[in-house]
Amino acid sequence: MRRLFLLSLLSLAAILLTHITNAQKGNCGGKVKVLTLNRDGAQRGNTLAEYGEPIAVRGDYTLCLRFNIIVFRLLTAVIYILDQKDYDELPISLDVYFEKIRTKYGGYGRFYPLPNNLATNKWYFYCQTRNSSGGEGRVYLDGELLVQETIAFATDEAVRDTIMGQDEYMPPYSMSGQLSQVNMWRRVLSHEEILSLTRCEVDLEGDIISWSGPWKVYNAEEKYVSMPELCQSVNRGRMTVPLPSLRYHDSVQLCRGLRGYFDVPATMAAVYESKKFFEGVSDCARVWAGADDEAVEGVWHNPFTGVNMDPSEMAFKIHNPDGDKYQNCILLRDSGLLDTDCKKHSCAACHTTAGSTWTLRGTCEEEERMYYFDLVALPMSFRGYGEYRVRKVEDTWVWYNSVTNTTMATLSPLSLNYPVGRLTWDLKAEVCGQEGGQRMLTLSPCVPGEFTCDDGSCIAFSKRCDLKFDCKDKTDESFCDIVNFPGDYRSRLPPRPASDEALPIAVSVSMDTLNIDTTTMLLSVSYNLRMTWLDNRLTYNNLKPLTRLNTVSQEQVAQLWRPQVGFINTDDIQQTKVDEDAVTTVFRQHKVYTPNLANPYEVEIYRGDTNPLSTSRKYFTIYTCNFDLVLYPFDIQKCYLRLQIISASSEYLVFNINDSTVNYFGEKFLVEYGIGKIDLKEGDGGQYSEIQVQVELIRRYGFAMLNIYIPSVTLLTISYVTLYFRPTIFEVRVMTALTAQLVLATLFTQVSTSLPKTSYFKMVDIWLLFCILLIFFIIIFHTIIDLNLDYGDGSFTSSNPLPKISTGSIGVTRVSPINADGKEEKKDYKEMFKLAFSANDVKFYIIFSKCTIFTIFLLFNAIYWGTLAKDSGLVYYY
Template identity: 40%
Template sequence: MLWVQVNVWDRVLAAGEIQRMARCEDDPQGNYVSWEVGWTLQEVTSYEASLDDFCKDKFDMTYWFPSLTHVESQYLCSSMGSRHPSATDRQEILALVDKAQAKFPASHSCYADQWLNITDIQEEGVWRDGKTPVRGDIMWKKQEPNGIQYENCVSINGRGGLDDVNCNTNAKCVICFFEGPKRFSLLGTCELELRNVYFMVVQPDVGELQFLGYGAYKIMLQEEVWVWLDSVTNHTIATMVNTSLNFPMGRRWWKLERSVCGQKAGGLRRLLLSPCPPGHFTCDDATCIAIDHRCDFKHDCRDKSDELGCEVVSFPEDYQNHLPPRLEQEEGGVSLPITLTVGVESLGVNTLAMTLEVSYTLSLTWVDNRLLYRNLKHNSNLNVLSLATVRLLWAPEVAFVNTVDGHHTKMDYETNVRVNRLANAVERNSSSPAEEDVFSGEHNPISAVRKYGTVFTCTLHLGLYPFDLQHCFMRFRITSASKVFLEFNFTSSSVTNFGNELLVEYTVGTLELVKGESSTYSEMWVRVPLKRLASYAVLNIYLPTLVLLVVDYFTLFFRPSIFDVRMMAALTVQLVIATLFSQVSASLPKTSYFKMVDVWLIFCIGITFLTIIFHVLVDACLYSVPKDAVIMVGFKTFRDNKKGKAGSAAGSLCSSKPGDRMVLWSKIIVAGVFVIFNLIYWIYILA
């Protein structure tokens, strides 16, 4: 019986009208040609059918296949998108037996001997329906199961119950149940019209299969060979190469009888007959997995075919990897933006060598509109390119300008190159024997990420040492082409410090990007602000010298008569400060200018020298003898002797009063010089 209805409209139907017609909710008549009016039927018997009957699918839900092994039964049912029976209790088993005995004679293999989808292959004695353990009692035949590890499959033995049998040496009837009509897709044919892609499976007789296309195509078995036919022209398009499981479902090799996808007749081409719905990937054995599980670095297909053919990049024939991509083909097109992302993991500053030692991750991101990508995942870590693909790919080269040995970016086995999915697929690859989505290279950028350890030169201005602020730079320059063709994208570029901000000598400020100053090539600089930790210098330089200066100053309070002690103490202080000065100078770079620590130590040496001068002046003032002094020699009585002593003291040119004044002025001058210097010194530093 053929159901026919023809209506023609002189307008475009709304989407809602089409949906209601497809759901059999409405039966509108055409305003240009109506099925209800104007038709003359000749030699045709007319029946009136309700709308429900017109839209009801008539589909046999059970397919039977006699004499197949257990492996063949597993493949056959799953490859058609149907299920294998897994009855275990008495009611389910008897229902299957009744259905088989009503359809077949007692001599037929399907009458009372069918496979079930139950095994204990995974663990002896634990029976599973696929991967799920069977719950409840199993209706075993008497004395069954008895095959221990040699019999791991289950079959129905009529009304007597279930047997455990050998999976490899037995051939039994296979029953495949369908939940509803199943649509198959023939992929890899370059057909653009869906009617030439979609097929329905039918079973003309027990053990037989045919695939009827929505259009003119069909796939059927002829003389033990599967053929793909054009039923309108009655021409064979291709014949399938026989396999151990000789069914067309899955990924199979076909010998072309006429040209397909530009491939000439006589060649072998791989095609896929898939029962999988949209959003799924078809394994080689025609089983289905979610499309997101393909090429995710783990096997999801039973035959592990989901991790094959995972190449991401599709190169055009005229691709040249020594030329950068251009955003516009017209003359004077804009330069290609390159996004620079720097993640600093650790920093180290060598003050003596004036270098910045950085361990960091460098990421370059760009688009290549010449490329097409296949099966991109939202997780970019699953879109990693192989090293062989990377070597065929154009990639920008970035030089590290201010490095000791002139380093640059590398594309090697340590480089992680991946594609970032930012846009949806533009089309489905009709020439591929798989569910393969195609993505545009113009909207899905490439990122190359690699870890580097680089020593950058850094010109340190140490005039304010140890209270200085420094700015070191990591200079990056695109050397693949001039800025007319390639340029850093300053807006989308970024730098982040993931390392410790507290170093041995410095604290690291906020890292920032600045545009470079090159006129020919595009440059991007990473500014690294460094604030020196002055506590080290204060504890090891300023505080010890301050203590020594206090000691030096207190020598002015020693008795003037112990000149040797005063001088030895002052000279010792000066010697210690001079030694400290030489040690500090050796630990810092040689500069043509004075550093603030140099000024401090020179001042310390100078003020100790001033103290020594005052010691000499005080001693000279108190104990020197004038040149014109007359020494009287004669005999004296005890009384005269007492008078003489008093007279000599009174007659000295450098009396005690001027000496006391010299001692006092030495204390005042040294203290005053120290205070004035420190006011100027610290005000200058703080300013």
């Protein structure tokens, strides 16, 4: 057992020693080999590296390498592993573009977009894996899984050559950049192993291709760097740009344009560190620090951070600051910080982020890479991702093509002679079809989502054209026109959708107040009318999420096509207006936009066929409304606001009722009406598209109940009660009923005069006429009862009273005459019969009149209120 253990231990040690030896083959004294190809950016067909041995990749593999692009080509050939029999047959390769890569696993390959565009002078670690048995291909960039896909890999029996830096020796695609740690394994590395390689934690050698293997290098530079130095450029640090002698505010402006800052040392060690950038420079004995107290004496303000600084945390020289209000800026001295006059000239160390991407806007390039540059610190210049360069020649800044050695434009000397920001250049070659003359160009470090002020400083793009100044030079509120008009745009012609169908127009009606005049049948409305449509001929600049910031200027509104809508049911001719009270805006509904780098201003271009235009204006219009007063005062009226497109017929323009809306924000209850349902419906406008806003008005019948129905019922009750009066007081009964009838007739007249004159009866008319007729019948019954009463000899004196008639049962007091001798006279039975028959008739008529009047009243009310219980405002709930 002990011998077996020792043998195992020795085997393990041998394996570890072999691994360490292989891991160190590719470096020299702990350093890693780096190849540089075409450092000057020139295109050559003889600059490359070849692996000295043919290889075979028959199954699984992992290919990893580290690359750094100096100048982007349209296509940069990084590595090709090609079949010796036919280089076009099933290659394993990597091509790098500015915004994408193309990977081939052995014939199969596609373009893969990158999360972010690649940058120059930055190392990237790339790996691709092929799992032949599982049929899976993967691509990693800087340790992140970029592609994972399933592929049916064919059996690979090819013997292959390995070439780096060339695509089959085609100069346009020759690599301008650096390569290191190119290795290939016969297995699929795990994600953890790829991460370790990316972070430079290990330096594994491949068993198919080894970076320490027999490479043949042609016309390329070869050097060895330490692993920390190689991997440091992955995480970019701080870069310092020494600025020449300038006044303080000019230095601050230039450094802000470089997206940098000045140090304000807190210790003497930091002072020495800041001063070392100018060691041996004779003209830079004075160096600015990044603070001043010009605004408030004694309050030291950092112009780069906007923060006030505590003097105790600044390494001031003893007895400083001592310049009071005459010396407000800070110099770096070997003895510490001291204050001085801001108008004096001093050098400055501007610290910025290494590897920031600069953009030259205002040129028309077919390839996006040609817009981008790197900042070079010493001497300060700008190196393009493509062939362009910007550098200073004597006193003039020159933009030129380094490959063709062609000067594109020059910048005339300025007071602050640096090409940073938005400046006017003199063209020397054709740019965007312009062969000569002055042209606005912008060289800026601002990233997408930021706006470049003319002085080169950056602000958030959301602050562009937001109605307040954010740039120091106030240029963020310039050139804020939203609409881009094509050359063939005609404001009299409506847009035509791509489907060649009629253009849909959505309307939004927001009503603030309503007023109804029943007598004139007019509806007065105060409302805001918004019309929305798409114009696919237009494009829009820099649309904001907040719509009010996308307001189109009056000058551009005058050039726009706008739909005209007529208000049909009005007494005069009225239509929509576009004046100073109308507001035209653009809704940002589609967030996808196209950046326009050919514009010297940062511009986000939005399409007109996905982002609608809208015009809105407040109107006060009086619409006619045909009232149906049959059910008055329990009527429900439906009034309409008829809107009709008059710009063109319905073959070209139609209302989009599905996207149209209507809202009412006023009082729910008016004097006479309550506001019911408000809705939109399509109208019949003939050859013109029409939409109708339906306003439902429910009569508030409380007034009518108090002033018509309750008084009329009271009068009717009083008239009915007269049937219970004593039949003998005919004058009282009749006068009471007649008085009630006269009052009802007066009430009927008043109600009629307060309403429009109609040729039909209204429910209130029927009610009042019924009450008048019912009282009339009561008077008739009084007359019949009176005619059937026997008043005797007609004497109404108290000494000869009428027979007593009770209201419950009619009886006659029998009187027996007495003769002279005191005996009762003989009865006249014939007269007695007549009197009894007459009394029975009166009783019948009184009972009949009471029952008949009450029955008619109940039957009428059942029919009357039953009719109102359907489709009337009596039972409408709102």
